[in-house]
Amino acid sequence: MTHIDSTVASPALELTSTNPAATVIHPASESAREWWRTAVIYQVYPRSFADGNGDGIGDIPGITSRLDHLVELGVDAVWLSPFYRSPQADAGYDVADYRDVDPLFGTLADFEELLAQARSRGLRVIADLVPNHTSDDHEWFKDALAAGPGSPERARYLFREGKGAAGELPPNNWKSIFGGPAWTRVSDRTSPLASDGVTDGEWYLHMFDTRQPDLDWEHPEVRAEFEDVLRFWLDRGVDGFRIDVAHGMVKAPGLPDWDGDTSMVEGATEAHEAAEDGSTGAGNSGPMFDQDGVHDIYRAWHKVLAEYTGDRALVAEAWVEPLSRLARYVRSDEMHQAFNFSYLTTAWDAAALRGVVTASLEASDEVGAPTTWVLSNHDVIRHASRMGLTGAAVRPNGIGTNDPQPDAELGLRRARAASLQMLGLPGSAYVYQGEELGLPEHTDLDDDLRQDPAWWRSGYTEAGRDGCRVPLPWEADKPGYGFGPTGKSWLPQPDSYKACAADVQRSTEGSTFAMYRSALALRKANDLGLGSLAWVDDFAGADSVLAFVNNGVLVLTNFGETPVALPAGAEVLVASGPLTGAGVPQDTTVWLTV
Structure with missing residues (x-):
C-alpha cells in the first residue's frame, strides 16, 4: 500500500487518510525488456518535419539534419510516415513502389544515411507500411487495367462485376472512408471508343481514395510480395514497421452489403464514462474491418521479423473495439504493439x-x-486544439475557418496535462511531431489550399487533415520559421507558430518542450515504462481527480475547479502548469515522489 502523509491546505481538497487506498491493476514487468515495450516513439511526417533542399516540402536530409532535436527531447525511436515512390494523391499513403524512396523526399542513399545517423545517436527507426492498397500508379494495377476481366493480374485486386441490367451499379453499397462510394468502374472495351471516357467494365474496390485500389489479401502473390518488401527494408536496418489500416486488409467473404458508416476518426463526442470494456466508439466495424483472416498475415510477418536480430517490431494501426479485440493483434506470435485509439478518443473526464x-x-x-x-x-x-473545443462535436475531421473555433488557452492547458498524464503510464507512448512544442491545429487554412482528398470526396463538408500536417516551426525569426533554407512551405504556417518555434521553447523555462524533455528524462530514470499502476482513491472530491502510482511516482490530474492539495513532504518532479500554493489547479497534472 502506498503511504502518503496528508496535509490540509484550505480551500484546496486534501487527502482523507495517511494511508490512501491504492488499487493495483497492473503489475510491474520484471523480465521482459525488449525496447518496444517501453519506448517513447516520435512520429515524423516527412513532408512537414524539415526541408533540406528548399523546395518547401520536407525530406529525408531535412529529417537527418534535425535528429539532435529528438535526442535532446529524449525519445527512443522515430516512426517515419511513408516516403516511398508515390503520386502523392494521399500524401504518400498511395504507394507506387514499395522498394524505393520518392524523389520528392530524396534517395535510397539518403535513407540509409538517415538510418546510420539515427543509429549513431541511439535512435531506432520504424518505417510505415501501407499494405491494404496500392497507388493506381503501381505496376500491378496498371497491368490489371491492361489485362482485362478474369486475368491473373486483376486477381491481385478486388475487381468485381457490377449490379444492374448492364452492370451499371456498384457491386455492393460500401462507402469510402474519405466519402462517396467505395467502388470505381473502369472501361474494358477494346475498341477505339475506349478513350471516350465512358466506363462499361468491372468495378474495383477502394476503401479510401479512387486512386488507392484495395489489394486482395487472399491471393498468395500479394502475401509473398509483402513478405519480400519487409525483408527489403529489414536488410537495410529498419527496426520495425507501423502497419497502416492493419484491421482492413481482409474482407468478409462475398463482400456483403453493409448499411453502416465508415470514417477516419470515430468516437464519443462528449464527456462520459467509457464502457466497461473501454469502448468509446473509436472502432471501425463492418465486413471490411477486423476479419479473423488478418491474424494469419501477422503470424507470417512475425516469423519474418524473427529472422533478424535486434527485437524488430510490428505496430498495428487498427481502429478496433472493444479492447479485447484489439489485444488479439498483439498476441505473442503476431504484432508487438497496437495504437490505443480508445484512449485517444476518450473525453477529458x-x-x-x-x-x-x-x-x-x-x-x-x-x-x-x-x-x-x-x-x-x-x-x-492536434490535441492542443481538440481539447479546446466545447459542445457536441468535439472531434470533427478537421477544423475550417467557418467552424467553431477551439479555445487556444484551454486547449493547450489540457493538452499539457493530458501529455504528462500519458507519459506517466506504463507501456509505450507515441509523440506526434510538434506536440512537444504545443502546436495547435491550423484552423483558418484557406480552403483553396487544402490537399487532403477527404475535403473534396466529402463534398467539401469535412475540412480534413491538412490542419495537423502544417510544416513545423524551428526558428522564430527566420522565413518559414526555419522549416527550410528558402522560407517556402507546402502549406502556410499560422502566425501562432512563431511563439511555438523550437528555438524559443528550448530557452524558455516552463515551455511545453521543457516539460516534455523533463518528463521523458524522469520516465526513463524511474523506469515507468516497465512499472506498475495502482489507482489512488482516497482524495476528497475524488470524482474530479485521477491519481495513480507507478514505480514510486504519484501522477495526479485535477479535472475539478477546486485545487487539490499536495501531500506533505512530497517532492514535485514536474508539473504541466503553475501550482497555486500547495494546490494543483484545474486541468493540471503533476508528478510527485511518494
Whole structure:
C-alpha cells in the first residue's frame, strides 16, 4: 500500500487518510525488456518535419539534419510516415513502389544515411507500411487495367462485376472512408471508343481514395510480395514497421452489403464514462474491418521479423473495439504493439479516462503485451486544439475557418496535462511531431489550399487533415520559421507558430518542450515504462481527480475547479502548469515522489 502523509491546505481538497487506498491493476514487468515495450516513439511526417533542399516540402536530409532535436527531447525511436515512390494523391499513403524512396523526399542513399545517423545517436527507426492498397500508379494495377476481366493480374485486386441490367451499379453499397462510394468502374472495351471516357467494365474496390485500389489479401502473390518488401527494408536496418489500416486488409467473404458508416476518426463526442470494456466508439466495424483472416498475415510477418536480430517490431494501426479485440493483434506470435485509439478518443473526464486506462491494461496484460498510448497523429486534430473545443462535436475531421473555433488557452492547458498524464503510464507512448512544442491545429487554412482528398470526396463538408500536417516551426525569426533554407512551405504556417518555434521553447523555462524533455528524462530514470499502476482513491472530491502510482511516482490530474492539495513532504518532479500554493489547479497534472 502506498503511504502518503496528508496535509490540509484550505480551500484546496486534501487527502482523507495517511494511508490512501491504492488499487493495483497492473503489475510491474520484471523480465521482459525488449525496447518496444517501453519506448517513447516520435512520429515524423516527412513532408512537414524539415526541408533540406528548399523546395518547401520536407525530406529525408531535412529529417537527418534535425535528429539532435529528438535526442535532446529524449525519445527512443522515430516512426517515419511513408516516403516511398508515390503520386502523392494521399500524401504518400498511395504507394507506387514499395522498394524505393520518392524523389520528392530524396534517395535510397539518403535513407540509409538517415538510418546510420539515427543509429549513431541511439535512435531506432520504424518505417510505415501501407499494405491494404496500392497507388493506381503501381505496376500491378496498371497491368490489371491492361489485362482485362478474369486475368491473373486483376486477381491481385478486388475487381468485381457490377449490379444492374448492364452492370451499371456498384457491386455492393460500401462507402469510402474519405466519402462517396467505395467502388470505381473502369472501361474494358477494346475498341477505339475506349478513350471516350465512358466506363462499361468491372468495378474495383477502394476503401479510401479512387486512386488507392484495395489489394486482395487472399491471393498468395500479394502475401509473398509483402513478405519480400519487409525483408527489403529489414536488410537495410529498419527496426520495425507501423502497419497502416492493419484491421482492413481482409474482407468478409462475398463482400456483403453493409448499411453502416465508415470514417477516419470515430468516437464519443462528449464527456462520459467509457464502457466497461473501454469502448468509446473509436472502432471501425463492418465486413471490411477486423476479419479473423488478418491474424494469419501477422503470424507470417512475425516469423519474418524473427529472422533478424535486434527485437524488430510490428505496430498495428487498427481502429478496433472493444479492447479485447484489439489485444488479439498483439498476441505473442503476431504484432508487438497496437495504437490505443480508445484512449485517444476518450473525453477529458476523470472517470472516462480511468475506465479506458484500466480496460486497456487489463486487455493487454491478458496477452502479455504492452499498452501503447497516443494522443495525436497525422490523421486527427492536434490535441492542443481538440481539447479546446466545447459542445457536441468535439472531434470533427478537421477544423475550417467557418467552424467553431477551439479555445487556444484551454486547449493547450489540457493538452499539457493530458501529455504528462500519458507519459506517466506504463507501456509505450507515441509523440506526434510538434506536440512537444504545443502546436495547435491550423484552423483558418484557406480552403483553396487544402490537399487532403477527404475535403473534396466529402463534398467539401469535412475540412480534413491538412490542419495537423502544417510544416513545423524551428526558428522564430527566420522565413518559414526555419522549416527550410528558402522560407517556402507546402502549406502556410499560422502566425501562432512563431511563439511555438523550437528555438524559443528550448530557452524558455516552463515551455511545453521543457516539460516534455523533463518528463521523458524522469520516465526513463524511474523506469515507468516497465512499472506498475495502482489507482489512488482516497482524495476528497475524488470524482474530479485521477491519481495513480507507478514505480514510486504519484501522477495526479485535477479535472475539478477546486485545487487539490499536495501531500506533505512530497517532492514535485514536474508539473504541466503553475501550482497555486500547495494546490494543483484545474486541468493540471503533476508528478510527485511518494
